[in-house]
Amino acid sequence: MKKRVFAAVVAAAMVVTAFTGCGSTGSSAGSDSKSEAKAEVPTEPFGDTVKYDPSVELNDGKDITVELWEWGSDELFQQIIDGYTAIHPNVTINLVDNPWEDYWTKLPLALDGNNGPAIFNVHNSYHENLINYMAPLDIPTEDLEADFNGVSAHVIDGKVYYIDYGMMTGSVYYNKDMWEKAGLTDDDIPKTWDEMIEVAKKLTIKDGDKIVQAGLNFNDDFHQNYLLGLNYQLGENLFKEDGVTPNVNSDAMKKVMQMLVDMYDVDGIGSKDFGEKAADSFGQGQSAMVIQWGHYYNTLKTTWSNIDFGVFEIPTFDGEPYAYNRYNGESTFGVNKNAPADQQAVAQDFVKYFLANDDAQIAFNLAMSTFPAKKSLADNEKILENPSLKVLSEHIDHYIWPGPMPATVETSLKKAGEDVFFNGVDIDTALDEAEANITKDMKNSTFKSVENLYEYAK
Amino acid sequence: MFKKTNPLQSKSEIILRNIVVLAMVIFFTVFLIVPIGIAFAGSFHEWNPLSGTYRFLGLENYKEVFTSALFGKSMLNTVIFSAVVIFFRVGLGLGIAYAIYSTLIKYKSFFRAVYYMPVVTPMVAVAFVWKFMYNPQIGTINQIFGLDVNWLMNPKTALLAIMIMTIWKDFGYAVVMYMAGLYSLPTDALEAAKVDGANAWQTFRYITLPLLKPMTLFVIITSIISYLQAYVQILIMTEGGPGTATYLASYIIYDEAFVKYNFGYASALSFVLFVITAVFTWLSFRVSGTED
Numbered sequence: 181m182k183k184r185v186f187a188a189v190v191a192a193a194m195v196v197t198a199f200t201g202c203g204s205t206g207s208s209a210g211s212d213s214k215s216e217a218k219a220e221v222p223t224e225p226f227g228d229t230v231k232y233d234p235s236v237e238l239n240d241g242k243d244i245t246v247e248l249w250e251w252g253s254d255e256l257f258q259q260i261i262d263g264y265t266a267i268h269p270n271v272t273i274n275l276v277d278n279p280w281e282d283y284w285t286k287l288p289l290a291l292d293g294n295n296g297p298a299i300f301n302v303h304n305s306y307h308e309n310l311i312n313y314m315a316p317l318d319i320p321t322e323d324l325e326a327d328f329n330g331v332s333a334h335v336i337d338g339k340v341y342y343i344d345y346g347m348m349t350g351s352v353y354y355n356k357d358m359w360e361k362a363g364l365t366d367d368d369i370p371k372t373w374d375e376m377i378e379v380a381k382k383l384t385i386k387d388g389d390k391i392v393q394a395g396l397n398f399n400d401d402f403h404q405n406y407l408l409g410l411n412y413q414l415g416e417n418l419f420k421e422d423g424v425t426p427n428v429n430s431d432a433m434k435k436v437m438q439m440l441v442d443m444y445d446v447d448g449i450g451s452k453d454f455g456e457k458a459a460d461s462f463g464q465g466q467s468a469m470v471i472q473w474g475h476y477y478n479t480l481k482t483t484w485s486n487i488d489f490g491v492f493e494i495p496t497f498d499g500e501p502y503a504y505n506r507y508n509g510e511s512t513f514g515v516n517k518n519a520p521a522d523q524q525a526v527a528q529d530f531v532k533y534f535l536a537n538d539d540a541q542i543a544f545n546l547a548m549s550t551f552p553a554k555k556s557l558a559d560n561e562k563i564l565e566n567p568s569l570k571v572l573s574e575h576i577d578h579y580i581w582p583g584p585m586p587a588t589v590e591t592s593l594k595k596a597g598e599d600v601f602f603n604g605v606d607i608d609t610a611l612d613e614a615e616a617n618i619t620k621d622m623k624n625s626t627f628k629s630v631e632n633l634y635e636y637a638k
Numbered sequence: 639m640f641k642k643t644n645p646l647q648s649k650s651e652i653i654l655r656n657i658v659v660l661a662m663v664i665f666f667t668v669f670l671i672v673p674i675g676i677a678f679a680g681s682f683h684e685w686n687p688l689s690g691t692y693r694f695l696g697l698e699n700y701k702e703v704f705t706s707a708l709f710g711k712s713m714l715n716t717v718i719f720s721a722v723v724i725f726f727r728v729g730l731g732l733g734i735a736y737a738i739y740s741t742l743i744k745y746k747s748f749f750r751a752v753y754y755m756p757v758v759t760p761m762v763a764v765a766f767v768w769k770f771m772y773n774p775q776i777g778t779i780n781q782i783f784g785l786d787v788n789w790l791m792n793p794k795t796a797l798l799a800i801m802i803m804t805i806w807k808d809f810g811y812a813v814v815m816y817m818a819g820l821y822s823l824p825t826d827a828l829e830a831a832k833v834d835g836a837n838a839w840q841t842f843r844y845i846t847l848p849l850l851k852p853m854t855l856f857v858i859i860t861s862i863i864s865y866l867q868a869y870v871q872i873l874i875m876t877e878g879g880p881g882t883a884t885y886l887a888s889y890i891i892y893d894e895a896f897v898k899y900n901f902g903y904a905s906a907l908s909f910v911l912f913v914i915t916a917v918f919t920w921l922s923f924r925v926s927g928t929e930d
Contacts, residue, residue, distance in 0.1 A: 289688075308689050312689060452788075456775075599880070599881040602879075605881070621898060
């Protein structure tokens with residue numbers, strides 16, 4: 181069944197491509213043969229608990245057009261639209277691609293009016309700006325929970341407006357050529373931070389006191405990839421029990437910050453002045469290891485394709501952490517509650533199609549390098565072929581999502597880290613200021629942490 | 639002797655005047671006065687236009703502005719940034735304009751164009767190029783001077799580095815302004831000085847410089863207004879960092895409004911900055927003695 185759906189999606193895409201080709205350049209043997217391919221449209225219901233029935237007619241079979249707004253991945257979205265409209269030829273979905281920066285100012289304003297898109301892509305960091313414009317999904321929560329991980333964190337007053345289709349987190353990316361030159365093998369892949377530092381020392385190359393190759397680089401992203409995550413390894417949440425009071429001036433955060441300072445100043449495995457941005461420095465072949473989130477896998481493949489890299493799971497302090505790291509969800513689409521009723525019905529149907537369609541779930545997760553939230557795909561072959569996802573598979577249930585944190589949590593910790601590394605501020609003072617800033621900025625926020633919903637919460 | 643005439647000779651001229659004036663009034667009302675009014679009202683509210691939050695706070699935003707250590711630090715940075723950049727903009731602008739103006743220099747138009755080119759180049763592009771030049775590993779500045787300085791992440795050099803870039807980009811404006819001023823100087827005063835035996839320095843110090851005072855004042859006033867609003871170079875080159883070392887007043891407004899969507903507080907900051915700009919402008923007139 182799954183293969184049939186995937187075949188339908190691909191065939192529909194081929195037909196569209198062939199028609200486009202004919203329109204622009206005239207017929208050719210290749211395009212003729214493609215245009216002869218007939219889209220195999222699924223007719224039987226598919227999905228696990230959330231099922232999609234393609235035989236149900238939409239809008240009484242009358243033509244209807246809706247808009248879908250997203251940022252950056254138009255080919256991916258077009259693929260799923262083509263599959264969907266092959267089932268429902270009376271539905272036209274116009275894809276509107278926006279630059280990320282513009283999207284978050286244009287979208288809420290459009291949703292506030294009468295002509296906003298019926299369907300729109302969601303990023304949970306903008307939850308507070310979008311949630312008031314969203315209609316709850318027309319799918320029973322227990323069905324969603326049966327199929328997907330992390331649904332409970334998205335329940336608001338008994339309703340679900342969007343969920344995660346994928347979970348993204350940080351892993352260690354290492355340069356295989358540098359690894360080999362340093363005499364390291366797969367057996368040297370570190371499990372603990374102490375082992376990580378020892379490996380990084382072997383990967384560091386210096387000319388006198390000057391670093392030529394950093395063993396580990398965390399410049400410019402230490403706040404995202406270390407401070408906001410390793411606290412969980414030490415058993416402390418980012419927010420106190422009430423879920424709203426920040427807990428960044430904590431013993432765990434101080435220990436993590438001190439470890440980072442020592443890595444550069446004591447162990448000498450990198451430098452705050454070497455490699456302005458860790459991600460770029462690794463891609464440019466200056467640094468041997470970086471910790472990056474899943475999207476980096478595709479960045480390396482496309483932007484720095486000459487780098488031969490491997491991936492391993494983030495090390496821990498003692499081998500048995502409370503949780504390995506923080507994750508963030510890639511969100512499913514939102515349905516515009518201000519859209520006309522017929523458009524909303526299409527939008528709700530489209531979301532259900534997306535959730536039930538395993539091939540679409542796999543395509544989106546691979547494109548974003550996120551681990552599928554859909555439970556049935558946890559051991560999917562295609563997913564596990566991606567090394568950045570494979571390393572997560574063993575402990576994926578030991579990652580925590582704190583909820584859609586306001587931006588101030590990240591920015592304040594970035595400032596704190598820069599104060600420590602560059603401005604000579606001591607760790608206690610820097611984290612104290614960060615906590616005060618976050619508290620001030622969040623005083624009117626409706627955010628409440630969902631760390632308490634972690635499966636192994638204390 | 640003279641026939642007294644109505645300044646507007648015909649009905650069509652009166653109609654044209656009314657249309658033009660009305661268009662200007664509508665333009666400034668829609669794009670200036672109304673937005674200012676909305677922002678002023680918003681400065682007394684908790685205001686997030688994206689989430690639709692608009693809650694009356696009274697003077698709370700203004701209290702926060704005046705008790706904010708970060709705003710104080712940013713204002714100090716802004717004053718230092720503005721004073722240094724304006725000093726060099728005026729100094730270099732005057733010096734180079736005077737050099738080009740002298741009879742010793744040929745190809746005056748060429749030099750004027752060269753010095754003005756950075757002014758017409760977008761700040762975004764200039765900031766990106768200079769950021770690359772300041773790169774500690776591959777930047778040309780460290781390579782040319784044989785230095786090992788992380789210019790933009792060292793709190794002692796970050797603001798200085800941005801000031802140098804801004805001076806380079808902007809001094810050409812002063813060059814062109816001063817050249818215009820120099821070419822409009824009354825030649826009889828300069829000739830009289832020559833006849834009286836004044837040397838080049840005396841002519842510059844006692845004749846040229848005082849006569850250029852209105853132009854100097856114009857450059858300083860426009861520079862103050864411009865630099866109190868500077869934030870693009872900060873956004874691109876340091877994002878206010880390291881820490882908050884290069885925060886300028888306008889950058890906080892950007893940060894509060896377009897990163898945190900805290901439009902109410904950002905509006906309060908804007909009005910405080912507006913008053914400060916007005917005070918600095920007034921002071922400049924006072925100091926130059928041309929208040930009237």
